[in-house]
Amino acid sequence: MITSFEAATDIIEFGPQLSLRGVRMHFARNAEIFGEGEEAEYVYRVVSGAVRTMRFTSDGRRQILGFHLPGDIFGVEIGDTHSLSAEAVSGCDVVLVRRSCVDKAVSENTGAARALLTLTSEHLSSARAHALVLGRKGAGERVAAFLLELAGRFVSKNELDLPMSRADIADYLGLTIETVSRAFSEFERECAIALPSSRHVVMRNPSALMHYEAA
Amino acid sequence: MITSFEAATDIIEFGPQLSLRGVRMHFARNAEIFGEGEEAEYVYRVVSGAVRTMRFTSDGRRQILGFHLPGDIFGVEIGDTHSLSAEAVSGCDVVLVRRSCVDKAVSENTGAARALLTLTSEHLSSARAHALVLGRKGAGERVAAFLLELAGRFVSKNELDLPMSRADIADYLGLTIETVSRAFSEFERECAIALPSSRHVVMRNPSALMHYEAA
DNA sequence: CGGGCGATTGATTGCCTTCAAACGTGGTGG
DNA sequence: CCACCACGTTTGAAGGCAATCAATCGCCCG
Numbered sequence: 001m002i003t004s005f006e007a008a009t010d011i012i013e014f015g016p017q018l019s020l021r022g023v024r025m026h027f028a029r030n031a032e033i034f035g036e037g038e039e040a041e042y043v044y045r046v047v048s049g050a051v052r053t054m055r056f057t058s059d060g061r062r063q064i065l066g067f068h069l070p071g072d073i074f075g076v077e078i079g080d081t082h083s084l085s086a087e088a089v090s091g092c093d094v095v096l097v098r099r100s101c102v103d104k105a106v107s108e109n110t111g112a113a114r115a116l117l118t119l120t121s122e123h124l125s126s127a128r129a130h131a132l133v134l135g136r137k138g139a140g141e142r143v144a145a146f147l148l149e150l151a152g153r154f155v156s157k158n159e160l161d162l163p164m165s166r167a168d169i170a171d172y173l174g175l176t177i178e179t180v181s182r183a184f185s186e187f188e189r190e191c192a193i194a195l196p197s198s199r200h201v202v203m204r205n206p207s208a209l210m211h212y213e214a215a
Numbered sequence: 216m217i218t219s220f221e222a223a224t225d226i227i228e229f230g231p232q233l234s235l236r237g238v239r240m241h242f243a244r245n246a247e248i249f250g251e252g253e254e255a256e257y258v259y260r261v262v263s264g265a266v267r268t269m270r271f272t273s274d275g276r277r278q279i280l281g282f283h284l285p286g287d288i289f290g291v292e293i294g295d296t297h298s299l300s301a302e303a304v305s306g307c308d309v310v311l312v313r314r315s316c317v318d319k320a321v322s323e324n325t326g327a328a329r330a331l332l333t334l335t336s337e338h339l340s341s342a343r344a345h346a347l348v349l350g351r352k353g354a355g356e357r358v359a360a361f362l363l364e365l366a367g368r369f370v371s372k373n374e375l376d377l378p379m380s381r382a383d384i385a386d387y388l389g390l391t392i393e394t395v396s397r398a399f400s401e402f403e404r405e406c407a408i409a410l411p412s413s414r415h416v417v418m419r420n421p422s423a424l425m426h427y428e429a430a
Numbered sequence: 431c432g433g434g435c436g437a438t439t440g441a442t443t444g445c446c447t448t449c450a451a452a453c454g455t456g457g458t459g460g
Numbered sequence: 461c462c463a464c465c466a467c468g469t470t471t472g473a474a475g476g477c478a479a480t481c482a483a484t485c486g487c488c489c490g
Binding site: 380381382392393396397399400413 | 436437438439
């Protein structure tokens with residue numbers, strides 16, 4: 001479901017002090033948006049669909065570092081190359097703004113600089129929350145935390161359409177597909193959630209989920 | 216060992232564009248420097264010793280998010296409260312600069328804003344590297360990565376004095392004390408390191424460690 | 431010399447992964 | 461329109477790795 005008012009503009013709003021016009025692009029499911037090590041030529045904002053950012057170990061294991069939903073900005077770098085890769089989870093529309101435009105705004109305007117600082121700080125905050133989950137939580141707790149995190153983004157809705165596969169969730173939570181699937185099944189068995197289809201989650205008892213989360 | 220030239224000044228240098236004078240304080244081993252949720256009144260820089268920043272799950276499990284060595288800045292927040300806690304790993308000297316001074320510099324000077332942005336971006340980068348380790352690496356790989364990370368900070372020295380206990384390392388790597396200890400023992404058995412004492416590590420064969428790290 | 435704390439080592443448990451198979455669903459071609 | 465195929469998901473069984481439980485060791489300080 002695309003919110004049309006968002007689709008109607010090609011602006012990236014970094015904050016009240018910094019809005020820049022960009023161009024819109026569409027990416028097919030699983031298409032690469034940028035790769036780790038590539039020159040960071042643009043900054044990105046999700047208009048519709050979902051994006052994953054990730055990094056790989058040398059032997060090919062994938063760690064998804066974040067999912068990005070409509071309104072989210074990603075691909076922001078200070079150095080001149082991307083420190084991670086980004087792919088479309090589903091078909092999605094993305095707005096691109098040239099790095100040079102962002103840099104120009106930042107160097108001319110402390111408000112712009114502050115907006116970018118706030119954004120980076122929020123990214124840091126979620127990366128730390130993620131590290132806590134990965135370092136100190138069991139499988140059920142991780143999946144519960146994931147569902148609650150996602151539910152918190154869909155304002156006052158107790159139903160979720162997951163854009164990502166079980167494999168994506170597993171690679172985000174540092175688990176395997178099977179373990180994620182088992183956690184979903186257990187939550188359903190305990191009536192914490194309902195699963196009309198594998199991608200559609202009904203939050204039947206969020207407080208039970210919070211109990212699983214135990215954090 | 217305290218590097219006296221650093222101890223000679225009470226300045227926090229955020230970057231070439233932003234240096235601020237502060238006051239020095241000493242903290243005893245395990246003393247709290249600030250707590251999660253407290254008002255973020257200062258920004259901190261390690262002069263000597265080591266500091267850990269951490270967060271807790273609701274049931275008391277601890278995740279150390281970073282170790283901070285001489286020269287490192289920590290406790291930087293955009294919101295008005297600390298999002299994590301900080302304690303002295305060893306007895307240490309720390310320089311404090313008032314948040315209001317930092318905010319003032321940032322709002323007056325885009326160079327200052329850029330320095331703070333660069334700093335936050337570096338913190339983000341290490342948080343992401345940490346998440347990759349926590350999410351997708353086994354016990355031996357984590358410990359090897361930790362040793363190499365620390366070794367990379369002590370320029371061209373192949374000997375390390377660990378300021379932190381096995382418990383600290385375990386809580387940083389999402390492991391237990393016993394597992395960390397076993398990894399050290401195995402590395403020693405394989406002649407990748409030597410352990411003249413439990414806190415003193417000699418890097419006997421860094422490339423063997425890199426092989427263990429497998430990333 | 432004794433006490434306490436951190437570290438190491440060993441034995442066992444338990445959770446998550448791995449391996450394996452079946453299920454369901456959506457898309458395609460006959 | 462239906463059969464079939466491919467892929468994602470679920471479920472089951474077995475194995476492995478790290479946690480837990482437990483005991484000993486070593487060291488620093490009193």
